Amino acid sequence: MSDKIYDLGAGFWNIQGTFKLGGVVDIGTQCSLVQLESGKFVFLDSYELTDEVRKHVMKLTNDGQDVEAVLNVHPFHTVHCAQMAKDFPHATFYGSSRHRTEVPEVDWSDDLVESDAVAERYSELEFSLPEGIHYIAPNDSVHAGSLLVRHPASKSVHIDDTFMSPPFKILKAVLPELMLHPTTKKALKDEPNAGEQYCDWVIQLAHDWRDTHNFCAAHSEMVKFEIGGFEKALLKAVKKARPKLEAS
Secondary structure (H helix, E strand, O other): OOOEEEEOOOOEEEEEEOOEEOOOEEOOEEEEEEEOOOOOEEEEOOOOOOHHHHHHHHHHOOOOOOEEEEEOOOOOOOOOHHHHHHHOOOOEEEOOHHHHHHOOOOOEOOOOOOOHHHHHHOOOOEEEOOOOEOOOOOOOOOOOOOOEEEEOOOOEEEEOOOEEOOOOHHHHHOOOOOEEOOOHHHHEOOOOOHHHHHHHHHHHHHHHOOOOOEEEEOOOOOEEOOOOHHHHHHHHHHHHHHHHHHOO
């Protein structure tokens, strides 16, 4: 799989990259580039840019000088952070507490990426942290938790793992358009009604972000929805999963 960059309009670009599981199977990964009202740019997630995609990004961002920040929104997506910091040394790097411990060579901001301070700083974006599940699960193999980001101007959503689309086009004929991450049940907090809290959060998010057009997810094919399609697909996914999640 070669890296690709998609211009989704209104100052939002999604970059679909390569990530080989065990060094063999390419399950893909992503980052997104957002132009702010100031003219500066922020990345959502880190990725080692190469070849034509790198040239394109550098042209857009004044050879990287206009990249103001990198927001690393998934606690377990840490592989490319160090290289990203080398590529954009003037940018402020935001991450979770796990980013700090896993990639200590990066000069992380004191403000965590999921903090209110970051949300207020980047008002062009909307953020949502799942309820009822761990953002940073005690089990390193459980990746359902992440900070979700929406760019209202382009009607684009950037999501790592929490929600997924079929990873390969051939699967779209037999799988739904959207799915909850397969480790969601394992990610539930050890609290009363955690499953109910999570499902209620998903339902509210589906309503609040119903006009989403571009669904950009890690390890997944991009999905383009008509208005209301994202809401419908997400409600269908949580309805199917709800009995098992609330039984936990």
